[in-house]
Amino acid sequence: MPHHAASIARGVGHSASGPVKAPAFDYERPVDVDGALRLLAEGGDDAKLIAGGQSLGPLLNLRLARPALLIDVRMLDEMREISASDNAVVLGAAVTHARIEDGNAPDPAGGLLRYVARGIAYRAVRNRGTIGGSLAHADPAADWVNLMALLDATLIVRSTAAERTIAAVDLVAGPLSTVLAADEMIVAVRIPKLSGSARVGWFKFNRKPGEFAEAICGIVDDPERDVRRLLVGVTESGSPHVADGAELLSAPPDARDGIITAAVAGAGFRCGTYKHQVRAVSLRRAMDALR
Amino acid sequence: MKTLKFTLNGESVCRSVEPRTHLADFVRGDQGLTGTNIGCEHGVCGACTVEIDGAPARSCLTFAVTCEGADVRTIEGLRDDPVMGQLREAFNAEHALQCGYCTPGMLVTARDIVLRLPDADEARVRHELAGNLCRCTGYTGIVRAILSVLVARRTP
Ligand SMILES: Cc1cc2nc3c(=O)[nH]c(=O)nc-3n(C[C@H](O)[C@H](O)[C@H](O)COP(=O)(O)OP(=O)(O)OC[C@H]3O[C@@H](n4cnc5c(N)ncnc54)[C@H](O)[C@@H]3O)c2cc1C
Ligand code: FES
Numbered sequence: 001m002p003h004h005a006a007s008i009a010r011g012v013g014h015s016a017s018g019p020v021k022a023p024a025f026d027y028e029r030p031v032d033v034d035g036a037l038r039l040l041a042e043g044g045d046d047a048k049l050i051a052g053g054q055s056l057g058p059l060l061n062l063r064l065a066r067p068a069l070l071i072d073v074r075m076l077d078e079m080r081e082i083s084a085s086d087n088a089v090v091l092g093a094a095v096t097h098a099r100i101e102d103g104n105a106p107d108p109a110g111g112l113l114r115y116v117a118r119g120i121a122y123r124a125v126r127n128r129g130t131i132g133g134s135l136a137h138a139d140p141a142a143d144w145v146n147l148m149a150l151l152d153a154t155l156i157v158r159s160t161a162a163e164r165t166i167a168a169v170d171l172v173a174g175p176l177s178t179v180l181a182a183d184e185m186i187v188a189v190r191i192p193k194l195s196g197s198a199r200v201g202w203f204k205f206n207r208k209p210g211e212f213a214e215a216i217c218g219i220v221d222d223p224e225r226d227v228r229r230l231l232v233g234v235t236e237s238g239s240p241h242v243a244d245g246a247e248l249l250s251a252p253p254d255a256r257d258g259i260i261t262a263a264v265a266g267a268g269f270r271c272g273t274y275k276h277q278v279r280a281v282s283l284r285r286a287m288d289a290l291r
Numbered sequence: 292m293k294t295l296k297f298t299l300n301g302e303s304v305c306r307s308v309e310p311r312t313h314l315a316d317f318v319r320g321d322q323g324l325t326g327t328n329i330g331c332e333h334g335v336c337g338a339c340t341v342e343i344d345g346a347p348a349r350s351c352l353t354f355a356v357t358c359e360g361a362d363v364r365t366i367e368g369l370r371d372d373p374v375m376g377q378l379r380e381a382f383n384a385e386h387a388l389q390c391g392y393c394t395p396g397m398l399v400t401a402r403d404i405v406l407r408l409p410d411a412d413e414a415r416v417r418h419e420l421a422g423n424l425c426r427c428t429g430y431t432g433i434v435r436a437i438l439s440v441l442v443a444r445r446t447p
């Protein structure tokens with residue numbers, strides 16, 4: 001899908017002159033994951049999963065998507081589970097942004113997930129929108145797409161044939177497109193836990209609370225787990241740019257700007273442009289927010 | 292067509308619906324409940340906000356079929372709700388509406404703020420209202436109305 005479709009689907013720069021009612025489709029609500037996967041395999045390219053419908057709904061209402069069949073996975077118990085081990089927190093793909101905001105899940109990154117969740121859209125959207133749906137929708141500006149890459153999360157993906165894992169940083173193939181096959185479904189997201197002494201910084205640049213980001217940058221400093229990473233999000237390729245953050249983290253304050261300029265250039269943004277500047281400012285503010 | 296059974300404003304409803312019909316069109320067109328307004332139909336304006344299973348949701352982004360078994364309340368179903376009564380009075384006192392188009396969605400969101408965030412201050416109320424657009428009032432009266440209900444409920 002072309003990039004402008006992402007803006008249209010978010011209602012940005014678009015005066016709706018076309019139809020605003022969804023085209024006809026069929027609807028099934030399977031009772032378990034296996035049932036959903038079977039329907040998805042049988043349906044081929046004409047079938048689509050629906051979770052919260054908070055991204056697919058606008059696409060359907062604007063007729064930018066015309067699936068023949070929607071398979072509803074929002075209520076599948078297995079997809080709504082939350083579990084934690086010593087090393088990781090596992091969120092079912094249909095866990096909503098609101099549940100994360102409310103702290104229903106143990107936070108693997110010292111409260112960062114709750115903080116980020118609260119900045120996604122609006123409560124009415126967060127009550128239905130899911131982490132799996134957000135990842136699969138692959139909007140380059142989506143908060144989870146970027147945060148899961150920074151935290152080195154792994155998606156657990158199933159089809160009728162097999163189960164595999166995909167590193168979150170490798171998920172996005174381009175704006176609104178992923179490496180998932182048509183018969184594959186994200187069932188869960190596994191997020192490694194940072195240590196208790198880790199520090200994280202995050203900055204989402206947007207003009208109005210709840211809007212999609214113009215820029216997102218983040219940084220993680222966890223010497224105990226040997227993790228020092230920085231994120232420059234909302235890239236032209238769509239794929240979050242995650243790089244080694246050691247140099248920035250160890251630099252004295254007056255040496256930071258040069259490193260930040262280079263890091264943003266490394267994510268594909270030409271120095272001196274607005275897009276570079278807004279990311280450089282975001283990365284600096286993420287550094288300032290580090291705690 | 293699919294059969295849809297759910298609870299709407301406390302009464303059980305069983306209807307045949309096209310899967311493509313969203314909940315806002317269903318409550319307005321099929322049920323004659325025109326309190327819920329439709330603005331953008333892509334989740335941005337908040338005019339269509341209703342309560343599904345106790346939590347606010349966009350009825351324009353919720354296909355009616357997905358509400359099977361759910362408990363849905365529109366503004367009409369909140370008539371006798373005590374918090375809504377307080378909010379109605381406060382909206383009136385603070386001039387929190389002019390044309391009234393945003394008001395049903397605004398009230399559903401306001402009720403959620405009052406119940407979920409009893410300690411909210413002005414900054415938090417404004418943050419929470421980001422998803423409900425009002426083209427008339429400039430929000431000042433709306434924010435004041437919600438804050439006055441929050442304060443009243445804190446005072447024993
Ligand atoms: C007004 C508005 C503002 C928003 N602002 C933001 C924002 O600031 N930041 C942000 O990140 N997001 C934002 N969003 C998007 C929101 O977070 C959505 O909830 C999310 O992108 C999609 O989740 P969903 O569960 O609703 O997915 P759906 O809309 O149901 O599905 C989205 C896509 O994912 C597929 N899919 C769903 N579940 C799975 C699965 N388990 N496995 C594989 N594929 C699946 C569907 O087939 C579809 O293609 C906004 C949305 C709206 C309406
Ligand atoms: S009509 Fe539903 S949010 Fe605007």
Ligand code: FES
Nearest residue numbers: 389391425426427
């Ligand atoms: S009162 Fe007119 S839009 Fe809010």
